[in-house]
């Protein structure tokens with residue numbers, strides 16, 4: 001499925017779970033016709049219960065509810081929660097259940113995160129359904145209305161009907177109800193690992209074309225050699241290049257260490273690197289001039305080479321300004337990594353980075 005730029009969209013940013021969780025629950029509660037829900041990581045707990053309660057309320061009032069989960073990402077979802085959904089009439093399908101005879105295929109996961117309400121509005125971002133969000137992790141969601149929603153409908157429906165998903169056989173109606181909703185230009189970009197690396201290609205192209213700024217925000221910074229080269233070259237052209245990476249309370253310390261191994265050459269090239277301190281941040285987006293890409297995709301080899309991912313790209317000075325404002329705020333709450341101090345870090349730290357990078361390189365090399 002190739003997607004095009006669509007004009008006439010309304011796009012809003014919902015930063016922080018304190019804002020987007022109530023907004024998503026309200027949208028589910030106000031749905032009149034359909035809710036299509038796609039998620040990677042879902043664990044039984046308080047956050048999942050709140051979402052499932054809302055989905056069950058919707059199904060009971062006659063709304064068509066379809067839930068598409070990654071079979072590995074949903075392994076922490078208990079049978080009781082699954083039964084609650086099916087008893088209420090919610091159709092549930094799983095992507096790529098584990099198969100012994102196709103071991104490598106098991107590594108391909110559906111990492112997309114989206115909620116489509118009434119085939120009229122889509123919500124996407126980095127959020128998962130885990131209790132980590134109870135006031136602790138930072139993340140963000142974007143809400144999009146308008147012609148771009150049609151592509152998200154096709155995205156969901158194609159996977160729902162594909163032989164790569166298993167479960168309830170319920171139908172989905174593909175007709176979009178999205179109308180003109182604003183003046184923003186947007187498009188859906190979706191990856192299917194290295195077989196269809198569209199998000200990666202689009203990101204690389206924008207980095208090459210950037211003339212003013214390249215700001216990258218990510219919890220997991222495991223860039224390929226090519227991405228590191230492009231970032232370094234952008235800084236070499238005199239562009240304002242910044243990386244904002246999760247620091248304090250990181251949920252995967254090994255990934256954090258492996259990413260730190262790349263700091264030295266980037267700092268030398270003039271890239272400014274910040275590690276966010278107040279709490280763990282799980283948001284993922286990139287701003288290149290007035291272009292923004294935001295969604296499920298991390299800047300690591302899992303997202304860029306293995307997973308199914310979906311991002312919204314937006315070409316808008318206003319939207320870029322809004323996200324840049326958030327980036328600036330978070331920079332102010334971050335530890336700037338200073339080149340000189342970094343080059344003098346301890347031997348023990350360097351050894352830990354090296355070991356973590358070896359594990360990560362091995363994983364990247366699996367493909």
Ligand SMILES: O=P(O)(O)OC[C@H](O)CO
Pocket residue numbers: 040041111126127128251252298
């Ligand atoms: O893969 P993500 O970006 O949804 O993050 C999931 C968390 O890392 C789980 O610890």
